[in-house]
Amino acid sequence: MKIRKELWFGFALMALLIAGTAVMLLSADKVTNGHLGLMMLSLVVVAIMLGFPTAFTLMGMGMIFTWIAYEENTSKTLTLMVQSAFKVMGNDVLIAIPLFVFMGYLVERANLIEKLFRSMHLAMSRVPGSLAVATLFTCAVFATATGIVGAVVTLMGLLAFPQMLRGGYDVRVSAGAITAGGCLGILIPPSVMLIVYGATAGVSVVQLYAGAFFPGLMLAGLYVLYIVILAKLKPALMPPLSAAERFVPLPPLTEPIATHIGNTALPALLLALKGRSNVDVPLGHILKQLGVVLLPAMLFLAVAGLSWNSNTRPLNADERADLARSTATLESGGGLQTLGADEEESRRSGSGLAEPPAANAGDLKEPPAEGDLKEPPAEGDLNEPPATDDLKEPPGADDGAAPTEAGSASAGGVREPPPETEATAPAGRTPATQGWYIGTGVGALALLGFYAMLSFQRLEIFKMLLSSFFPLLVLIISVLGSIVMGLATPTEAAAVGALGGFLLAVAYRQFNLTMLKESVFLTAKTSAMVCWLFVGSAIFSAAFALLGGQELVENWVMSMNLSKTEFLVLSQVIIFILGWPLEWTEIIVIFMPIFIPLLDNFGVDPLFFGLLVALNLQTAFLSPPVAMAAFYLKGVSPPHVTLNQIFAGMLPFMGIQVIAIVLLYQFPAIGLWLPEVLYR
Amino acid sequence: MQRLLLLVDRTSTWLGQLFAWLIVALTLMISWEVFSRYVLNEPHDWALDAQIMMYGTLFMMAGAYTLSKNGHVRGDVLYGFFRPRTQATLDLLLYFMFFMPGVVALTYAGWIFANESLAIRESTFSATPLPLYPFKFAIPLAGGMLLLQGIVEMVRCIACLRTGVWPSRERDVEEVDVDKLKAMVHVKDEDIAGLDKFVVKQGAAK
Numbered sequence: 001m002k003i004r005k006e007l008w009f010g011f012a013l014m015a016l017l018i019a020g021t022a023v024m025l026l027s028a029d030k031v032t033n034g035h036l037g038l039m040m041l042s043l044v045v046v047a048i049m050l051g052f053p054t055a056f057t058l059m060g061m062g063m064i065f066t067w068i069a070y071e072e073n074t075s076k077t078l079t080l081m082v083q084s085a086f087k088v089m090g091n092d093v094l095i096a097i098p099l100f101v102f103m104g105y106l107v108e109r110a111n112l113i114e115k116l117f118r119s120m121h122l123a124m125s126r127v128p129g130s131l132a133v134a135t136l137f138t139c140a141v142f143a144t145a146t147g148i149v150g151a152v153v154t155l156m157g158l159l160a161f162p163q164m165l166r167g168g169y170d171v172r173v174s175a176g177a178i179t180a181g182g183c184l185g186i187l188i189p190p191s192v193m194l195i196v197y198g199a200t201a202g203v204s205v206v207q208l209y210a211g212a213f214f215p216g217l218m219l220a221g222l223y224v225l226y227i228v229i230l231a232k233l234k235p236a237l238m239p240p241l242s243a244a245e246r247f248v249p250l251p252p253l254t255e256p257i258a259t260h261i262g263n264t265a266l267p268a269l270l271l272a273l274k275g276r277s278n279v280d281v282p283l284g285h286i287l288k289q290l291g292v293v294l295l296p297a298m299l300f301l302a303v304a305g306l307s308w309n310s311n312t313r314p315l316n317a318d319e320r321a322d323l324a325r326s327t328a329t330l331e332s333g334g335g336l337q338t339l340g341a342d343e344e345e346s347r348r349s350g351s352g353l354a355e356p357p358a359a360n361a362g363d364l365k366e367p368p369a370e371g372d373l374k375e376p377p378a379e380g381d382l383n384e385p386p387a388t389d390d391l392k393e394p395p396g397a398d399d400g401a402a403p404t405e406a407g408s409a410s411a412g413g414v415r416e417p418p419p420e421t422e423a424t425a426p427a428g429r430t431p432a433t434q435g436w437y438i439g440t441g442v443g444a445l446a447l448l449g450f451y452a453m454l455s456f457q458r459l460e461i462f463k464m465l466l467s468s469f470f471p472l473l474v475l476i477i478s479v480l481g482s483i484v485m486g487l488a489t490p491t492e493a494a495a496v497g498a499l500g501g502f503l504l505a506v507a508y509r510q511f512n513l514t515m516l517k518e519s520v521f522l523t524a525k526t527s528a529m530v531c532w533l534f535v536g537s538a539i540f541s542a543a544f545a546l547l548g549g550q551e552l553v554e555n556w557v558m559s560m561n562l563s564k565t566e567f568l569v570l571s572q573v574i575i576f577i578l579g580w581p582l583e584w585t586e587i588i589v590i591f592m593p594i595f596i597p598l599l600d601n602f603g604v605d606p607l608f609f610g611l612l613v614a615l616n617l618q619t620a621f622l623s624p625p626v627a628m629a630a631f632y633l634k635g636v637s638p639p640h641v642t643l644n645q646i647f648a649g650m651l652p653f654m655g656i657q658v659i660a661i662v663l664l665y666q667f668p669a670i671g672l673w674l675p676e677v678l679y680r
Numbered sequence: 681m682q683r684l685l686l687l688v689d690r691t692s693t694w695l696g697q698l699f700a701w702l703i704v705a706l707t708l709m710i711s712w713e714v715f716s717r718y719v720l721n722e723p724h725d726w727a728l729d730a731q732i733m734m735y736g737t738l739f740m741m742a743g744a745y746t747l748s749k750n751g752h753v754r755g756d757v758l759y760g761f762f763r764p765r766t767q768a769t770l771d772l773l774l775y776f777m778f779f780m781p782g783v784v785a786l787t788y789a790g791w792i793f794a795n796e797s798l799a800i801r802e803s804t805f806s807a808t809p810l811p812l813y814p815f816k817f818a819i820p821l822a823g824g825m826l827l828l829q830g831i832v833e834m835v836r837c838i839a840c841l842r843t844g845v846w847p848s849r850e851r852d853v854e855e856v857d858v859d860k861l862k863a864m865v866h867v868k869d870e871d872i873a874g875l876d877k878f879v880v881k882q883g884a885a886k
Contacts, residue, residue, distance in 0.1 A: 010758040051759025051767070052774040053752035060778025063785055078789035085786060085819055086793070089736030092728070098738060099710070102703050114865050150856035158867045165878040488714060491731070495710030502707075516704075518853040524700030525751045526855070528742035533753060539782075581757045635858055638876040640883070 013581065014049060017042045033069060037549020040065045044540065044590065049581050055529075058536030058590070062543040069546040084538035088531060092491070093199040098527035099494035100190055104146040105519035106501030107475070110508045112468050113142050113152075117159050119464035122248060129231030129238040131167055132177040133224055135160040139181025140220045144188045145472050145501075149621065153182035153629050157636040170237040171641055173230065176649030179629035180223055180656075183621040186584070187614050188216035190479055190497070193584060195490065196530065197610045200537075200592045210484045210675040211611050218670060219615070219660045226656055248457040266293055266451045292463055293454065300447050304440050308432055471507070475500045484678065530585060537589035550597060557598055564602045568609075568665065571595055572616050579620030587617065611671040615664060619657045622650045685832050689748050689850060692829045696745020702738040706731060726808040733815045740822035744829040749852045768840035775834050783827050790819030 021042040028035050040061060047057045063081060070076045088094065121134035135156060143152045156178045164174040186193050189209035198205035231238040269290045454462070479497040482488040488496070505511040544550065562570065578587050592613070599606055621629055630646045637646075664670050710731060717723040746752055759767060794816040802816075803809035839847045862868070 007758060007761055010761075047774065047778070048755040049758055050770050050774065051754050051756065051762070052771060052778065053747070053754050055752055056779045056782055057774065059786070060780075060782035063782050078785055078792070081786055082789040082793045082819060085790070086816070089740060089815075089818070090732055092732060095732060095735040098703050098735060099707060102707060109864075111864055148855065151861065154856050154858060154861050155865060158862060158865050158872075162867070162871065162875050165875050168878075171879055171882060492710055492714050495707050496714060498703075498707040499711045520700045520703055521697055521853050522855055523703050524696055524738065524742040525746045525749060527703075527739045528696075528746040529751055529753050531739035532743050532746070536782075581755060583753055583755070585753055586755070632856060636862075636872065638872050638879055640876050640879040 010049060010581070014046050017046055032548070032552075033546075034548040034552035036065065036068065037544050037547030038552060040540075040544065040547065041549060041594075045581070048586060054586050055532040055536040058533070058540040062536065062540035065543040066539070066546060069543060080542055081539055084542055085535045088534045088538050091199060091534070093195060093205055094531060094534060096195050096205070096490040096494045097192055097530055098523055099491065099498050100147065100192055100195070101526045102519060102523040103479075103494060103498040103501045104148050105522050106498060106505050107472070108146045108148055108151050109510055109515050109519060110501065110505040111510050112472060112504070112508060113138065113155050114159060115464065115468035116142060116472070117156070119461060119468050121163070122461045123465060125241050127228065128235075128240070129173075129227045130241055131160065131164045131169060132173060132227045132231070132238060135164070135174075135177045136181045136220065136223050136227065139178065140184045140188065141469065141472050141476070143182055143185025144190075144216075145185075145476055147185045147191055149182055149185060149629060150632050152185060153179060153632040154636055156182060157633045161633070161637055165638075167241060168239045171645050172649035173227070173237050174649070175630075175633055175637075175641070175646040176651075176653050177223070177227060179622060179627070179633055179646065179650050180653035181220075182629055182632075183618055184216065184220055184223075186621065187212060187219060187618055189213060190476075190483070190490070190494065191614075192530070193588070193614060193617065194610070196585060196588050197592065197613065199534070200588055201596045201606050201610060203606050203610055205490045206483055206486065207607055207675045207679060208610055209480065209490070210678055211607055211671045212614055213480070213484070213674060215611055215615060215660065215664055215671050218663070219618070219657065222656050222660055223653060226652065248460045250456055250460060264452070264455060266454060268456070269293060289459070292466070293451075293459065295466075296450060297447060300443055304443065307436060307439075471504060475504065484674070486678070533585055533589055537593075540590065541593045544593070550594065553594060554598060554601070558601060562602070564604065567598075567602045568604065568612070571598075571609075572612060572661065575613060575616050576619060579617060580623060584617040584620055587620075588613070605672070607675065608668055608672060611664060612661060615657065615661050619654050622654045622657070685835055686850075688828050688832045692744035692748045692825050693850070693852070695825060696742040696748075699738055699741035700745075702734045706734045706738070709734070724808075725806045726804070726810055729804045729806060729810050733810070736815060737818045740818045741825070743822050744825035747826060747829045747833065749849065763844075764840050764846050765844055768837040768846075772834060772837040772841070775830060775837070779830050783823055783830060787820050787823030787827055790816070790823050794820055 021039050025035055025039060044057060044061055047061065048054050059081075063077065066080055067074065067077045070080075117134065117138045120138050121131055124130045124134045124137070127133050138160070139152060139156055142155075143149070146152060160178060161174055164177075165171065185191060189212050191212070194208045194212055195205050197203065198208050227238075269286055475497060478500070479493045482496070483490050483493045502511070505515065557567070575587060575591070578591065582590075595609070596606055599609055621627055627647070627650065630643060630650065633646055634641070634643055709727070713724060713727045713731075759770075762770070794813060797813040797816045802812040804812055836847050
């Protein structure tokens with residue numbers, strides 16, 4: 001029988017593990033229970049590699065070793081098992097998993113991705129490597145909202161890959177952009193991986209979300225940067241789009257205004273309003289266009305006004321609590337209203353939303369319009385003044401932090417006087433802070449620039465974005481925002497997000513019973529997969545702890561006299577290697593309980609460690625030969641695209657991930673700044 | 681015999697799918713609770729307990745369903761490269777070694793656990809107590825279903841050992857159903873095949 005290379009490699013790894021265990025057992029002076037624990041650990045890795053469903057491997061092995069640890073006392077073993085299972089059933093962190101998964105399936109089936117990609121690639125047509133950049137953006141947004149790697153990669157393989165190939169893009173670069181982008185959803189919150197880590201390590205999911213936000217953005221930003229630089233250096237790999245591909249057709253009613261009056265949307269429309277007889281366009285149409293054009297301005301005014309209000313309002317403790325309640329109301333209502341508005345707007349096929357509902361401002365905090373139509377999108381978004389407003393809104397932050405930490409969903413009734421934070425507004429009616437003036441000024445300038453550049457073609461793109469990109473953005477921001485600002489627990493935000501996904505599907509006319517049924521069943525299967533894994537690992541970890549394996553590991557690690565850096569590097573390398581044979585769920589539920597107790601000895605923050613691990617496990621998705629993303633893409637690509645080409649395309653992105661890990665390690669503030677500002 | 685196996689398959693699927701609908705109830709209930717708390721200012725103290733019970737029942741009952749669709753995560757590094765007979769041998773062996781003892785113990789212990797709870801009519805710890813014992817009965821129920829499904833899977837392994845191919849499973853929704861996704865974004869197979877010339881051209885240029 002001929003054995004393939006992959007098998008040899010795997011068997012060699014297994015043999016190595018078993019041999020190592022044997023050596024350890026033989027060399028120990030006396031085989032203690034702790035040694036048995038380590039043996040169990042290595043056996044479980046071998047058993048998992050054999051391919052049996054992991055949950056049951058863990059459960060069975062855990063039970064057998066618990067029984068040994070309890071000196072063959074069956075009734076104690078049984079009690080421990082059922083208690084562990086029941087603990088998982090009653091876990092108030094894991095409850096968010098089915099909800100987020102459900103939201104993901106609903107959003108995926110709302111079928112926004114086609115429109116999203118089209119509008120993105122038109123909006124970015126002037127950026128070097130525009131199609132690849134648009135792919136990354138689409139992936140990032142869509143993957144964040146859905147969190148389903150396989151579906152995102154497949155869909156982008158169907159949509160973006162043909163476009164890029166037709167545009168003369170290099171196969172490897174295109175494949176790399178799709179696979180790397182599709183995996184971003186694992187890291188950028190709201191992601192299931194962070195919930196799993198939080199539940200295993202006992203770290204607050206809220207803080208993890210706040211912490212992973214900027215590293216996630218940074219990783220996406222690095223990808224985009226890489227593509228842009230590569231396109232500049234080697235234009236042959238990514239030729240610019242031809243004029244025909246950039247062409248945006250104008251609707252017949254807008255056309256005369258553009259040709260007769262002028263192509264800058266705002267003044268032209270205003271002029272057309274006055275001298276309407278010249279061009280013979282119905283008033284209703286002009287007003288609708290004007291409404292869309294003025295949307296960002298109104299939004300800006302609303303945000304500026306609201307933030308000025310909260311910035312200068314005199315407050316005492318009681319009023320503050322009151323305000324907290326009303327803000328909360330406003331915000332949570334806002335999420336729903338906004339979606340309702342989107343629904344209406346899409347029914348009118350994006351032709352015009354008369355005015356933004358007031359509550360809208362709560363969610364649409366940043367007017368991303370500016371940021372996105374101008375060339376450097378990342379810069380635009382980050383500099384927007386409302387970002388600072390977000391942080392400044394004191395009542396939200398105060399109000400939320402308390403209930404979430406208490407971890408109770410019914411905390412609405414318990415309202416302690418909010419603790420003072422540095423972000424809290426001053427107690428008297430004071431003049432607005434300097435930050436507010438700066439923020440508003442920058443915002444106003446951006447707005448002016450936006451209107452100066454807004455041609456009718458760009459207006460069309462803006463409208464397309466409005467109906468594809470913004471609904472998703474609003475969904476993500478309202479889910480994430482309410483969690484991070486502490487308005488809602490992750491569970492609540494996930495449920496409201498699922499409802500939002502549901503409304504989105506209805507709004508885009510993709511909703512029917514089959515679709516709902518499929519989403520429901522898939523949700524059940526995915527949740528069962530993750531949560532049964534937790535049941536298995538709960539039993540397994542209990543056995544490991546009972547045997548005293550933890551103590552042995554701890555003594556062993558401490559005896560190596562590692563410095564903090566050495567320890568971190570070593571642990572990340574181990575996790576990286578484990579990412580090859582195991583999946584991220586398995587790594588987190590089996591190995592995190594072993595790593596986490598060690599962190600204390602080295603003074604490492606479990607939150608920070610979690611961010612490193614999350615970044616690290618990203619690479620597991622892209623490392624050949626088991627990278628799932630590559631196989632999904634291969635499944636939908638033309639026959640002459642080889643797996644090797646796809647792998648070669650993924651390698652630079654893996655390199656970027658390693659750079660991102662190093663950056664995060666060097667500057668922990670990238671991840672820890674936001675949680676610190678919000679919660680400490 | 682064959683019919684009996686299919687019956688088990690269908691039962692666990694049906695049961696899992698039935699409880700899967702809890703996710704809709706859960707979504708609506710939590711959304712309502714959020715609304716009720718923030719807008720009506722009227723939180724319910726039993727809401728969290730009820731939510732947790734729904735979630736726990738949902739995933740426990742879906743365990744057998746997931747197993748019947750081969751949906752539990754497994755280490756795919758080597759397994760995927762084995763021939764079906766090797767796969768079946770390993771699976772059968774490990775079903776005996778890990779699955780059976782684990783699940784039998786869980787079911788048995790769960791049965792005792794739930795019955796103890798029933799005996800004292802255990803309820804949750806809050807101002808509006810909810811009965812806790814039905815929730816605990818989810819453990820033996822899910823365990824029992826899982827056990828039956830496990831036996832079916834073992835029979836599948838034996839069938840595979842005999843014939844050398846895995847017996848087929850009933851179709852179910854898949855996370856990545858390529859054909860459905862293709863239909864969703866209006867891409868046809870010919871379109872993909874048509875792209876090949878670009879790839880070939882690129883290869884020739886080098």
